[in-house]
Amino acid sequence: MRIVPEALIAGLVSPEDAFAAVEAVFAAMARGDAYNFPVVREALGEGRQYGFKSGLDRAGASLGVKAGGYFPGNAARGMINHQSSVFLFDPESGRPLAIVGGNLLTALRTAAASAISIDRLARADAKVLGIVGAGHQAGFQLRAAARVRRFDRVIAWNLHPEMLPKLGAIAAELGLPFEAVDLPRMIGADVIITITSSPAFSLALAHVSAGVHLACMGTDTVGKQEVEPALVAAASVFTDEVAQSVTIGEAQHAVGSGLITAASIVPLGDVVIGKHPGRRSADEITLFDGTGVGLQDLAVAGVAVARAAERGLGTVLDV
Ligand code: NAD
Numbered sequence: 001m002r003i004v005p006e007a008l009i010a011g012l013v014s015p016e017d018a019f020a021a022v023e024a025v026f027a028a029m030a031r032g033d034a035y036n037f038p039v040v041r042e043a044l045g046e047g048r049q050y051g052f053k054s055g056l057d058r059a060g061a062s063l064g065v066k067a068g069g070y071f072p073g074n075a076a077r078g079m080i081n082h083q084s085s086v087f088l089f090d091p092e093s094g095r096p097l098a099i100v101g102g103n104l105l106t107a108l109r110t111a112a113a114s115a116i117s118i119d120r121l122a123r124a125d126a127k128v129l130g131i132v133g134a135g136h137q138a139g140f141q142l143r144a145a146a147r148v149r150r151f152d153r154v155i156a157w158n159l160h161p162e163m164l165p166k167l168g169a170i171a172a173e174l175g176l177p178f179e180a181v182d183l184p185r186m187i188g189a190d191v192i193i194t195i196t197s198s199p200a201f202s203l204a205l206a207h208v209s210a211g212v213h214l215a216c217m218g219t220d221t222v223g224k225q226e227v228e229p230a231l232v233a234a235a236s237v238f239t240d241e242v243a244q245s246v247t248i249g250e251a252q253h254a255v256g257s258g259l260i261t262a263a264s265i266v267p268l269g270d271v272v273i274g275k276h277p278g279r280r281s282a283d284e285i286t287l288f289d290g291t292g293v294g295l296q297d298l299a300v301a302g303v304a305v306a307r308a309a310e311r312g313l314g315t316v317l318d319v
Pocket of ligand 1: 070081082106110132133134135136137138159160195196197198199200217218219290291292293
């Protein structure tokens with residue numbers, strides 16, 4: 001068994017690797033070669049969440065689990081709020097293969113998922129990127145989005161405006177003008193990424209224009225919400241996994257209030273393998289409900305372990 005600690009991940013897995021690995025696993029899910037096991041998620045009190053995301057990918061020969069959660073007090077102690085580790089097993093024998101630091105991998109695979117949705121669903125001529133949220137994940141989202149469309153500026157809103165300059169610095173690094181705006185100004189965005197831990201929606205139908213693509217990435221638990229249900233109902237909804245979308249994703253609210261049905265939600269993998277055409281017109285609102293599936297974690301952890309093995313990195317233990 002190989003241990004690949006958090007500190008090695010940045011040198012082993014690039015955003016491009018994450019994009020390719022996550023796209024391949026979405027395709028495997030759409031073909032029925034890979035599936036996620038039910039998510040376990042428990043509230044530990046004081047806003048802490050802990051759980052397990054796991055799955056089996058027969059095509060990619062991976063089996064495993066990500067254990068971890070969200071610990072909102074961490075930022076004040078100089079740590080990121082998400083803490084996780086990925087455990088990989090041999091799908092044939094069940095033997096443990098690897099323990100991999102999961103923090104950077106989570107950010108990379110989450111940003112990859114929204115970038116894949118932008119790549120596949122946003123209008124080709126998208127110029128203005130809107131971001132709702134400015135926490136740890138937001139910068140990864142911005143960088144990944146900038147790889148798939150030639151944006152010419154970024155507009156952003158955050159409940160806590162003092163967090164926005166950090167995101168602005170990343171936009172500057174990418175050569176993109178950055179402006180902090182009120183939510184109604186999101187009407188000028190061609191693509192909007194939402195990446196907050198909000199318990200109630202901020203972005204409303206009245207805040208967006210026809211033809212926008214939304215990547216809703218923050219809602220990954222019962223009770224979180226970023227987008228008005230009427231906006232979800234006005235959109236063509238895509239997701240990483242329908243079962244998660246309707247239970248822990250953004251669609252939980254629109255489905256729960258009867259505005260849309262689970263049957264109307266399309267796995268993004270169907271678009272990747274050509275089973276669904278994706279966007280059908282320039283005026284269509286498309287919305288990706290990115291809930292974060294265990295198979296994404298296993299896919300990027302698999303890349304990390306393969307690279308570490310090639311380079312003789314990490315610690316190998318006999319277990
Ligand atoms: P963070 O704690 O670093 O930042 C939280 C963000 O939410 C900040 O922008 C903050 O201002 C905002 N926020 C907090 N309370 C709010 C409220 N009441 N209304 C509106 N905004 C509010 O968190 P992060 O690591 O950036 O993660 C953001 C979200 O993304 C979390 O909900 C996290 O669970 C989720 N997430 C999802 C996936 C996925 O695969 N879908 C993966 C990782 C994280």
